[in-house]
Amino acid sequence: MVKNDERVLLTGPTGFIGGRLLRALDEKGYRVRCLVRLSEKLTIRGEPLRRDPEVVYGDLLRPETLSAALEGITTAYYLVHSMGGRTIRETKAFAERDRKAALHFLSAAEAAGVRRIIYLGGLGERSDELSKHLASRNEVADILQSGRVQTTVLRAAVIIGAGGASFEIIRYLAERLPVMICPKWIQTRSQPIAVQDVIAYLIGCLENEATAGLRLDIGGPEILSYADLVRIYCRVRKLKRLLIPVPFLTPRLSAYWINLVTPVPAGIVFPLVEGLKNEAVCRDNRIRDLVPISLTPMEQAICQALAEESMGPGRLPSVQSCFVSWRS
Ligand SMILES: NC(=O)c1ccc[n+]([C@@H]2O[C@H](COP(=O)([O-])OP(=O)(O)OC[C@H]3O[C@@H](n4cnc5c(N)ncnc54)[C@H](OP(=O)(O)O)[C@@H]3O)[C@@H](O)[C@H]2O)c1
Structure with missing residues (x-):
């Protein structure tokens, strides 16, 4: 039930997850304030929202813009x-930018007296040699949990939904390549999750205070290799594809190849592909008791993502991941 005094700030409302969460929060009757860098990018597709969200300008890299955005937020x-930087230098510096963004946000949230932060980061164990991207997602979790605001961290592997960067990579590879030369990392195990289940968990954490301060893994009902995921995609689309395993293609070479075959920007492909060597499986399933939901099987998640794609570009455009339509 929505508490009367609950006031929610949504960062990233122009993104893949944020856009969907905005609609879900609105449907539940929450009062939402959206923090955006460019208000024109916040386009509401489909049915209008029940209540227009308050929209405020804010850039996490410009701390002076954050206190007004966080004022009165619970x-x-x-x-x-x-x-997703546009130059190699910019792309390489994402971890530094994410460190600064998290530090600025935490300090503004503490000053504003925010009660809770809910952060969605990436699955990956510190005992493994983590990619720069996954290490950075963990670092952001550490920073946000280091302050006085009770922070819930949700950690997810690949999220399946139209417009999600990882899903789009799989989709373009499967659609465009009749024969796939598959490096070793294609056998890495992961626990992909449907985007609607991620949204249900994000709202479930808001509604269950027992999740405050916890770090929780979220994953779908199946543990799969990336090869399994491609096979399920091909089965759903009735595509005949040949997967040929090879021992030599490094993540870096794969990233160049993926960058060539898919329209996903290099600034996203490189950090994501580097992380494919890291197993991304839930080690802790407390979320299933804290927020009990019925998890979507992967085949159904892919069907739903494709159905959404066929209705038009299934995402809200973000500088980080601007894809062309799959029909073009
Ligand atoms: N997609 C997946 O498969 C996946 C998997 C696991 C975890 N996650 C996690 O989910 C979260 C959301 O990811 P996503 O896929 O929704 O990303 P996304 O579609 O690329 O959206 C990123 C959002 O961040 C905003 N942003 C970037 N820098 C900003 C800044 N300095 N100040 C204010 N806003 C800024 C962007 O705003 P602009 O529109 O202005 O650029 C955009 O709204 C991330 O923490 C990610 O690690 C995603």
């Missing part, structure tokens, strides 16, 4: 990352 969602 819970803030942190759905921001800085991958």
